[in-house]
Amino acid sequence: MTAQRIDGKAAAEALIGRVTDDVARLIRDHGVQPGLAVVLVGDDPASTVYVRSKIKRTAAAGMRSFDHRLPGDVSEDDLLAIIARLNADPQVNGILVQLPLPKHISADRVINAIDPGKDVDGLHPVNAGRLSAGTAKLVPCTPRGCVILAKGVRGTLAGLDAVVVGRSAIVGKPLAQLLLAEDATVTIAHSKTKDLADVCRRADLLFAAVGRPEMVRGDWVKPGATVVDVGINRLALPDGKSRLIGDVAYAEAEKVAGAITPVPGGVGPMTIACLLLNTLIAARARAGLPEPMV
Ligand SMILES: Nc1nc2c(c(=O)[nH]1)N[C@@H](CN(C=O)c1ccc(C(=O)N[C@@H](CCC(=O)O)C(=O)O)cc1)CN2
Ligand SMILES: [Mg+2]
Numbered sequence: 001m002t003a004q005r006i007d008g009k010a011a012a013e014a015l016i017g018r019v020t021d022d023v024a025r026l027i028r029d030h031g032v033q034p035g036l037a038v039v040l041v042g043d044d045p046a047s048t049v050y051v052r053s054k055i056k057r058t059a060a061a062g063m064r065s066f067d068h069r070l071p072g073d074v075s076e077d078d079l080l081a082i083i084a085r086l087n088a089d090p091q092v093n094g095i096l097v098q099l100p101l102p103k104h105i106s107a108d109r110v111i112n113a114i115d116p117g118k119d120v121d122g123l124h125p126v127n128a129g130r131l132s133a134g135t136a137k138l139v140p141c142t143p144r145g146c147v148i149l150a151k152g153v154r155g156t157l158a159g160l161d162a163v164v165v166g167r168s169a170i171v172g173k174p175l176a177q178l179l180l181a182e183d184a185t186v187t188i189a190h191s192k193t194k195d196l197a198d199v200c201r202r203a204d205l206l207f208a209a210v211g212r213p214e215m216v217r218g219d220w221v222k223p224g225a226t227v228v229d230v231g232i233n234r235l236a237l238p239d240g241k242s243r244l245i246g247d248v249a250y251a252e253a254e255k256v257a258g259a260i261t262p263v264p265g266g267v268g269p270m271t272i273a274c275l276l277l278n279t280l281i282a283a284r285a286r287a288g289l290p291e292p293m294v
Pocket of ligand 2: 106
């Protein structure tokens with residue numbers, strides 16, 4: 001049996017559709033138009049593509065979009081001054097600083113400077129703390145997308161054994177917290193985990209977020225498991241072109257898994273959809289309205 005291919009693109013379009021409808025209601029009923037400011041430092045090609053897509057999708061969803069492109073040698077102080085202006089701007093409900101930042105800028109200092117109520121990446125320590133306390137509204141976009149996709153397949157995640165391979169602040173750690181909030185039994189594994197393949201083989205839900213191309217092999221997957229591949233690794237081809245591959249050896253894993261996300265077209269599109277959702281959540285909270293029912 002071949003695994004069900006989880007269509008992240010379709011799930012993202014459906015979520016963006018619901019967000020767009022709620023934005024229209026928010027404008028019509030409350031005169032509130034959500035606004036997202038995206039800050040890009042430098043000209044990294046992948047980041048430029050992601051930022052362009054974020055800006056385009058924000059506007060298409062009926063939100064205001066504010067575009068801040070800064071040279072790669074901008075000083076940390078100048079960047080912090082822009083963040084301070086965006087924090088004070090009532091038209092801006094969400095602030096997203098595209099990562100990674102150049103080496104001379106401390107990502108921690110920049111993230112800490114964002115108003116937690118506008119932190120649509122969910123990376124500010126206040127929002128990370130709220131996530132572990134179970135009271136978060138703004139949670140990191142990629143992990144939120146992973147949980148939506150897994151729930152789309154399994155309905156409930158309660159009681160399932162979830163293994164998250166990777167412990168980054170942007171994916172692994174918040175994903176583990178979100179899965180715990182869904183009553184899954186969660187293991188966080190990483191490069192130092194003993195018998196990693198055995199740990200993965202116990203997972204009903206296997207999330208790979210290590211940034212190592214095809215590290216998770218087919219025989220690491222429990223038969224019938226739901227596999228969510230967060231990896232986006234660009235592989236250079238001999239003809240000068242490139243190809244994206246995930247952290248999971250898809251061709252092997254699809255023979256064993258019950259369902260699996262492809263790369264591209266799996267988790268990636270959900271990241272941008274969840275950014276729009278977070279911007280809507282931030283705008284509604286700012287207006288004293290409950291979370292959207294999307
Ligand atoms: N401030 C942030 N920076 C970064 C984040 C983030 O969530 N917040 N995540 C990544 C990049 N990212 C969004 O910023 C992102 C990555 C990938 C995709 C996506 O749709 N990928 C497609 C493939 C696209 C391609 O061909 O390159 C897919 O997987 O189908 C969207 C957003 C790091 N930085
Ligand atoms: Mg840095």
